[in-house]
Amino acid sequence: MYCFPIQQPAEEGLFKPADPFCEAVNPITILENNQEKSDQRILYRLILESLCLMDCSPCSNIEKTLKRLVEICSISMDLKSTKASPVLTDPSPINNSMLGLHSSLFPYSQSGPSFSMSTLSIPRRKPGKLDDVRSNGWLDAMKSSSPPRKKVLKDFNNVELSLDDGEIAYRSWMIKYPSALNSFQLIMDRAKNRKIVMFLDYDGTLSPIVDDPDRAFMSADMRSAVKNVAKYFPTAIISGRNRDKVFELVGLTELYYAGSHGMDIMFPARETASPDHLNCVKSTDLQGKEVNLFQPASEFLPMIDEVFRALVEITKGIKGAKVENHKFCASVHYRNVDEIVWPLIAQYVHDTLKDYPRLRLTHGRKVLEVRPMIDWDKGKAVEFLLESLGYSNNNDVLPIYIGDDRTDEDAFKLLRKGNRGYGILVSGVPKESNAFFSLGDTSEVKEFLESLVRMKQHDAKILEISTGPSAYNTNSSYFN
Numbered sequence: 001m002y003c004f005p006i007q008q009p010a011e012e013g014l015f016k017p018a019d020p021f022c023e024a025v026n027p028i029t030i031l032e033n034n035q036e037k038s039d040q041r042i043l044y045r046l047i048l049e050s051l052c053l054m055d056c057s058p059c060s061n062i063e064k065t066l067k068r069l070v071e072i073c074s075i076s077m078d079l080k081s082t083k084a085s086p087v088l089t090d091p092s093p094i095n096n097s098m099l100g101l102h103s104s105l106f107p108y109s110q111s112g113p114s115f116s117m118s119t120l121s122i123p124r125r126k127p128g129k130l131d132d133v134r135s136n137g138w139l140d141a142m143k144s145s146s147p148p149r150k151k152v153l154k155d156f157n158n159v160e161l162s163l164d165d166g167e168i169a170y171r172s173w174m175i176k177y178p179s180a181l182n183s184f185q186l187i188m189d190r191a192k193n194r195k196i197v198m199f200l201d202y203d204g205t206l207s208p209i210v211d212d213p214d215r216a217f218m219s220a221d222m223r224s225a226v227k228n229v230a231k232y233f234p235t236a237i238i239s240g241r242n243r244d245k246v247f248e249l250v251g252l253t254e255l256y257y258a259g260s261h262g263m264d265i266m267f268p269a270r271e272t273a274s275p276d277h278l279n280c281v282k283s284t285d286l287q288g289k290e291v292n293l294f295q296p297a298s299e300f301l302p303m304i305d306e307v308f309r310a311l312v313e314i315t316k317g318i319k320g321a322k323v324e325n326h327k328f329c330a331s332v333h334y335r336n337v338d339e340i341v342w343p344l345i346a347q348y349v350h351d352t353l354k355d356y357p358r359l360r361l362t363h364g365r366k367v368l369e370v371r372p373m374i375d376w377d378k379g380k381a382v383e384f385l386l387e388s389l390g391y392s393n394n395n396d397v398l399p400i401y402i403g404d405d406r407t408d409e410d411a412f413k414l415l416r417k418g419n420r421g422y423g424i425l426v427s428g429v430p431k432e433s434n435a436f437f438s439l440g441d442t443s444e445v446k447e448f449l450e451s452l453v454r455m456k457q458h459d460a461k462i463l464e465i466s467t468g469p470s471a472y473n474t475n476s477s478y479f480n
Helices: 027-033 038-053 062-082 138-142 165-176 184-191 220-232 243-250 298-315 339-353 378-388 406-419 442-467
Strands: 150-154 160-164 195-200 235-238 256-259 264-268 280-284 290-294 322-325 330-333 359-363 367-372 397-403 422-426 437-439
Touching: 160 165, 184 397, 184 442, 195 220, 195 378, 220 235, 220 442, 235 378, 243 256, 243 264, 256 378, 264 378, 290 378, 298 322, 298 330, 298 339, 298 359, 298 367, 339 359, 339 367, 359 406, 378 397, 378 406, 397 406, 406 422, 422 442, 437 442
Parallel strands: 195 235, 195 397, 235 256, 397 422, 422 437
Antiparallel strands: 150 160, 256 264, 264 290, 280 290, 322 330, 330 367, 359 367
């Protein structure tokens, strides 16, 4: 461990300069006589230990640095005690960029109580005051990470290989979130004698992330894979987009669709789901079949329309900005906006929402999203669909959810709880998740879906050979 010269406590300030000829000691001992609050001392310790582990030289002015840490701790404790931003559920990221803005951005939606279809109510969140966008780091997620440095490794033949830090970190990350392709047999073993129910996100999962959201098309091969999966397993797409827009992009009638992050769900008319519910209305699908629409945020529709028009007006002078109306939520895309203008977009959106305390702001992959402040998310949508399809609280069912964004985390969390099913995160970079497994990109998603179909078809052939064609049905030994 790297050792710093002894720093003796000063009468004024935190420390006085060290005598360069003093004996070197572990810098953590500096903290032992420090009478600061425990939270502050813990933070000092973490910072110093990090410096030691990295074998870094100490800051030239450690007194000023540690004083600044005191201020940070004090601010953090004040926020906790005063609850100045009640809608925040996770600590704000530390920000070193020009995008250190403050807002009511949610890192993840809060979990809520379970529900019954017959008594379902949608609790409203307590409205929270939107703070000035320049006091914390939620919008640091707007800034793309810089390319990692390259490291040179040697293979078994002593040949130098160039491997970047990102790839090294990703390989380490996959130990915790193993590939769903490499773990396919393990998943199938768990699915034995159980009914798989598939849930899929759209953008970044079935289609690549593109500059123009209107051109986020599925490939023909992906559409074929999804269509084949839906032949054998109940399959639903849960997207942040407008439900009608998702259907337009996918174009498959075999699926169930949920838009607006699960706030607009179309599902079959069943006795288990009362169409007389406050948030449930009768309708028909494109095939003329009777369906139910569940829309827990229906009362917010006029408000979202109003905010959408305001956001279009306020961002019309920003080159590359795109505002979309997803019916029960609105989004502001800044992927094609000059990075220097990102803070301005965040400020505009924040200022617009000051007049709408019942709306909240979340962020995704280079998009800011305005949503109703209700206790509803993709996890609730998964639970609702499972119940409406007759698969709720059924040990013979294995739900699998594949998604790439932070809004999918609520679904991952639901499936992880009680080991109900598997969440699969689509990501080419390391990030914390409630998912069990991972896939690198949309091509791996397609491969995973195709593997499901091949396994089903193989199982059908084995059953047909052993018992004859009449004995085969879609419920086989692996997928009962």
